[in-house]
Amino acid sequence: MVNKGSVRIGNLPGIRRLPFYLNILRRLQGDGKNIISAVSLAEETGHPTPVVKKDIEMTGAAGKTGVGYDIDSLIADIEAFLGWNQIHDAILVGVGNLGSALLGYGGFKSHGLQFIAAFDADDDKVGKVTHGVEVLPLSKIKPFAARRNVRTAVITVPADSAQQAADLLVAAGITRIWNFAPVMLTVPETVMVQREDLSAGLAELLVRGRANENVEK
Amino acid sequence: MVNKGSVRIGNLPGIRRLPFYLNILRRLQGDGKNIISAVSLAEETGHPTPVVKKDIEMTGAAGKTGVGYDIDSLIADIEAFLGWNQIHDAILVGVGNLGSALLGYGGFKSHGLQFIAAFDADDDKVGKVTHGVEVLPLSKIKPFAARRNVRTAVITVPADSAQQAADLLVAAGITRIWNFAPVMLTVPETVMVQREDLSAGLAELLVRGRANENVEK
DNA sequence: TAGATTGTTAATCGATTAACAATC
DNA sequence: TAGATTGTTAATCGATTAACAATC
Numbered sequence: 001m002v003n004k005g006s007v008r009i010g011n012l013p014g015i016r017r018l019p020f021y022l023n024i025l026r027r028l029q030g031d032g033k034n035i036i037s038a039v040s041l042a043e044e045t046g047h048p049t050p051v052v053k054k055d056i057e058m059t060g061a062a063g064k065t066g067v068g069y070d071i072d073s074l075i076a077d078i079e080a081f082l083g084w085n086q087i088h089d090a091i092l093v094g095v096g097n098l099g100s101a102l103l104g105y106g107g108f109k110s111h112g113l114q115f116i117a118a119f120d121a122d123d124d125k126v127g128k129v130t131h132g133v134e135v136l137p138l139s140k141i142k143p144f145a146a147r148r149n150v151r152t153a154v155i156t157v158p159a160d161s162a163q164q165a166a167d168l169l170v171a172a173g174i175t176r177i178w179n180f181a182p183v184m185l186t187v188p189e190t191v192m193v194q195r196e197d198l199s200a201g202l203a204e205l206l207v208r209g210r211a212n213e214n215v216e217k
Numbered sequence: 218m219v220n221k222g223s224v225r226i227g228n229l230p231g232i233r234r235l236p237f238y239l240n241i242l243r244r245l246q247g248d249g250k251n252i253i254s255a256v257s258l259a260e261e262t263g264h265p266t267p268v269v270k271k272d273i274e275m276t277g278a279a280g281k282t283g284v285g286y287d288i289d290s291l292i293a294d295i296e297a298f299l300g301w302n303q304i305h306d307a308i309l310v311g312v313g314n315l316g317s318a319l320l321g322y323g324g325f326k327s328h329g330l331q332f333i334a335a336f337d338a339d340d341d342k343v344g345k346v347t348h349g350v351e352v353l354p355l356s357k358i359k360p361f362a363a364r365r366n367v368r369t370a371v372i373t374v375p376a377d378s379a380q381q382a383a384d385l386l387v388a389a390g391i392t393r394i395w396n397f398a399p400v401m402l403t404v405p406e407t408v409m410v411q412r413e414d415l416s417a418g419l420a421e422l423l424v425r426g427r428a429n430e431n432v433e434k
Numbered sequence: 435t436a437g438a439t440t441g442t443t444a445a446t447c448g449a450t451t452a453a454c455a456a457t458c
Numbered sequence: 459t460a461g462a463t464t465g466t467t468a469a470t471c472g473a474t475t476a477a478c479a480a481t482c
Contacts, residue, residue, distance in 0.1 A: 023399035101318025194422035205411035
């Protein structure tokens with residue numbers, strides 16, 4: 001059971017679907033709804049009912065047979081499972097277009113992530129405040145992360161400086177890196193890297209779209 | 218072989234990996250390299266060699282036994298498979314933080330996507346130019362898309378107006394929607410929707426990161 | 435009770451991994 | 459030829475789907 005140095009954590013596609021459920025549940029909660037069945041949630045999300053059931057099961061949430069799930073407690077259980085019931089302080093490296101967009105994207109606060117500082121190699125950006133977050137020089141990563149006990153970081157620098165950014169973050173004690181640069185980062189086993197690729201979705205859209213066109217002919 | 222009204226298109230995870238390969242291949246090309254083996258590409262990407270081979274096979278690219286793949290033609294084959302060898306004109310609806318970031322994100326141009334207009338319900342935004350793209354009122358979606366023969370659109374409006382935006386796009390003849398709002402859109406079968414969820418990656422990072430911590434203890 | 439829904443087990447399907455023959 | 463690598467087939471694994479018993 002070596003598993004490449006990492007751990008089984010239940011089903012990954014399921015984990016990725018949970019935030020979507022959460023969004024919908026919060027909306028229903030706001031509308032004053034109290035109970036939802038797996039069937040209705042399946043309809044709202046477009047996923048098959050058994051998938052929704054399995055995903056909920058993974059979080060440990062319990063429903064009432066013949067009734068459904070209590071929305072408030074389902075939300076609480078999903079949030080707890082995702083670790084979104086606490087705020088994770090995070091720093092961001094690379095305040096370009098994408099970086100500043102992420103800083104300004106309000107959605108993350110309700111997803112357990114809060115940016116408390118940003119860093120950039122460009123002296124012209126250093127000292128400015130972007131979306132309420134101060135931009136500091138790269139040399140401040142280590143002291144800042146140590147002082148504020150930061151464990152989570154986002155990399156939004158260009159591909160050719162991503163590894164360098166990762167090295168600085170690792171040296172600063174960061175253990176979770178959300179990497180938006182299209183490179184594989186080399187880090188110690190104790191550091192978790194999540195690579196994010198917007199163009200993956202674009203590729204899927206275009207290829208699936210084309211397959212669809214062919215059918216209609 | 219009904220398959221829910223849609224079509225088999227080879228392996229979806231594989232399609233999503235191709236843009237990453239492409240990024241790396243372009244970088245190697247820029248460095249003056251001519252040939253690469255599946256093994257080296259596997260090392261660069263962190264994916265297992267057989268996965269890389271299968272993914273390349275899917276694009277129809279051919280290598281030379283005992284030698285490897287010609288980088289130029291591998292790039293060309295992947296681009297052709299993804300539809301990135303041509304520019305797809307696209308429009309964007311919802312010029313908020315995320316929307317304007319996508320407009321400003323230069324990366325899409327090398328990925329076959331070019332924004333030729335943006336649309337917003339907010340009169341204060343209409344008439345302005347964001348990252349070189351003009352912002353027009355929602356009422357102009359239909360005439361604009363018709364005149365410029367646009368088929369691809371990106372939705373970056375808040376969740377509660379996403380369906381309305383989708384309806385406008387469908388009425389305007391759009392057939393491919395890249396949806397960043399956390400809702401399932403109801404559209405005709407002829408329209409392809411790709412939902413994109415940044416918080417899915419965040420969820421994965423936090424859950425995997427936590428599993429990792431437990432192991433070290 | 436009757437109807438609805440959860441929770442779980444078994445069957446299927448697709449993607450990944452392993453292995454190796456063919457080829458330059 | 460010897461070494462390296464592609465291309466493909468078979469085995470494994472994990473996620474999805476189907477089915478249904480248990481329960482309110």
